[in-house]
Amino acid sequence: MLWIWVFPLSAGLVAFTSFVFPRRKGPLPPGPLRWPLIGNGLNLWYKHPWKVYARWAQEYRSDILSLQIPGATIIILNTEHAVQDLFVKRGLIYSDRPYTAFFEKLGISRIFVFQDYGERWKNNRKTFKQYLGTEMESVIRSNELSSSRRLLVSLLESNDHQMEFRQAVNDFFLSATYGVPPSQQGEHVALTQESAVLLKRLMIQGLVFDFLPFLTSLLAWFTTAGVTRGVGVVGDLVDKMMRAPFESAKADSIQGTHRVSVAGRFFRLDEESSNVSNDEEISIIDVLGTSYAAGTDTVVALINSFALAMVLYPDVQRKAYEILDFTLCGRLPELKDCGTIPYIDALIHEVVRWNPVAPLGVPHILSQDDVYEGYVLPKGSICIANTWNILHDEERYGPNVDEFIPERFLNADGTLDETRAKTDAAFGFGRRICPGENIAREFAWILFASVLSAYELVDARDKDGKLLDRSTIEYTTEIVSSAPHFKCRFSLRPGITEAMIREAVRPVD
Numbered sequence: 001m002l003w004i005w006v007f008p009l010s011a012g013l014v015a016f017t018s019f020v021f022p023r024r025k026g027p028l029p030p031g032p033l034r035w036p037l038i039g040n041g042l043n044l045w046y047k048h049p050w051k052v053y054a055r056w057a058q059e060y061r062s063d064i065l066s067l068q069i070p071g072a073t074i075i076i077l078n079t080e081h082a083v084q085d086l087f088v089k090r091g092l093i094y095s096d097r098p099y100t101a102f103f104e105k106l107g108i109s110r111i112f113v114f115q116d117y118g119e120r121w122k123n124n125r126k127t128f129k130q131y132l133g134t135e136m137e138s139v140i141r142s143n144e145l146s147s148s149r150r151l152l153v154s155l156l157e158s159n160d161h162q163m164e165f166r167q168a169v170n171d172f173f174l175s176a177t178y179g180v181p182p183s184q185q186g187e188h189v190a191l192t193q194e195s196a197v198l199l200k201r202l203m204i205q206g207l208v209f210d211f212l213p214f215l216t217s218l219l220a221w222f223t224t225a226g227v228t229r230g231v232g233v234v235g236d237l238v239d240k241m242m243r244a245p246f247e248s249a250k251a252d253s254i255q256g257t258h259r260v261s262v263a264g265r266f267f268r269l270d271e272e273s274s275n276v277s278n279d280e281e282i283s284i285i286d287v288l289g290t291s292y293a294a295g296t297d298t299v300v301a302l303i304n305s306f307a308l309a310m311v312l313y314p315d316v317q318r319k320a321y322e323i324l325d326f327t328l329c330g331r332l333p334e335l336k337d338c339g340t341i342p343y344i345d346a347l348i349h350e351v352v353r354w355n356p357v358a359p360l361g362v363p364h365i366l367s368q369d370d371v372y373e374g375y376v377l378p379k380g381s382i383c384i385a386n387t388w389n390i391l392h393d394e395e396r397y398g399p400n401v402d403e404f405i406p407e408r409f410l411n412a413d414g415t416l417d418e419t420r421a422k423t424d425a426a427f428g429f430g431r432r433i434c435p436g437e438n439i440a441r442e443f444a445w446i447l448f449a450s451v452l453s454a455y456e457l458v459d460a461r462d463k464d465g466k467l468l469d470r471s472t473i474e475y476t477t478e479i480v481s482s483a484p485h486f487k488c489r490f491s492l493r494p495g496i497t498e499a500m501i502r503e504a505v506r507p508v509d
């Protein structure tokens, strides 16, 4: 539960030792009772806070809420309307990020998700568009297809589909971005996982470090030493995680053995113009590393949520594979089919909406004082869009929003309802909106359609071996919220054989 606040609060905006609340220049939006000294400090530790904020919005009859803790104001925007007004229409002042010197030491300020709205961020965003935008579509698409087909093969033998999903997503990023073939991906995946685990642990330590410097000096003899040592290790690991696949692609490119990839385009430009500066190389390393880091956990969470929906709602699963069988006449899907089967498009919208991967998005920071609906929002406020609430709006998405019902996005004649089929809120807002949305949606399309064409997901059980029960399912309370761990059988669908699956990998490999 703590983890969801680690990123925004470790921004060093909160000087707990000073016990100071920001000076009020006018009324703040409503919120729960504030206690002396700690303000709303006790209101930060809820399970699924997005549901609590949705309830408060009803109780206080307000689209916008506030929490105050020593040194920081948190603004929660509960409706699409409020988010559009602030993050989009006033994007110039609502696009900074929580930032801390500790992030700099950890080396994660290189990941541009965490960078302030300034020149460095703008250049990185431009580079992302240049290298992962439409020009590279064919490399990205062919790897989306081949990773999905390889996943089908690995599911033949594995009894841990969640591990295979993660492997498939790593496979896609490492192949498409750096041209690393599946046989050489192991060390890069291990490095990424090691950095992620260490980062998570250290960011919590860093939060304490930032919050309670007086404690740090008391316990300096071991706390400081431990954190400092950890910072060094994680800083090196993040650097290695971002640099190693790039360097291996570079070496292959020099030897002429490089597979087509996004990094390959950079080497080609470098070769043609011979004037790529060191700074440009660092920037491309950071941008490619950022997409790998930002894309992996999110897409894995989306696929796990898809699998959970399929086992909890077997009628939806059956309908989806019957429609795929009917449309594709028994062949496996390809990317040219993407967008041509409305029920699958609706299913993807529903996976994105039902339990959003980032239920509170990524916090934006307000860079100057602002006034909205009569409330005064102070400079430096941590602004959160309650994406979960926006995607559970019954006026927009119809009744039973907690249930998984792809039909909510379809017209009576089975075509996609273009006015309702909008779930972009899941990918953030305004100038910081996720630049990987198209990649995520397309990869999800080919993955979900491939899995459903080949397998039926049956006999789902929780970690204790009990049959899954819809009423007890709980997603995690983290920035990236994940479905609970479960096991199920991937049973080959009638007419699909092991040989067909193995054969289907060859033409795309």
Ligand code: HEM
Pocket (backbone or CB within 6 Å): 112, 113, 114, 125, 132, 290, 291, 292, 294, 295, 296, 298, 299, 302, 357, 358, 361, 362, 363, 364, 426, 427, 428, 429, 430, 431, 432, 433, 434, 435, 436, 437, 439, 440
């Ligand atoms: C299901 C998949 C995904 C979800 C739900 C998702 C969601 C998000 C959200 C909510 C944000 C913050 C937006 C904001 O601040 O308003 C974000 C940022 C970002 N995402 Fe994604 N994302 C996904 C996949 C991807 C993929 C596949 C990539 C890369 C190929 C990617 C790259 C990024 C980057 C680089 C940012 C930082 C943008 C910035 O700060 O300017 N994401 N994403």
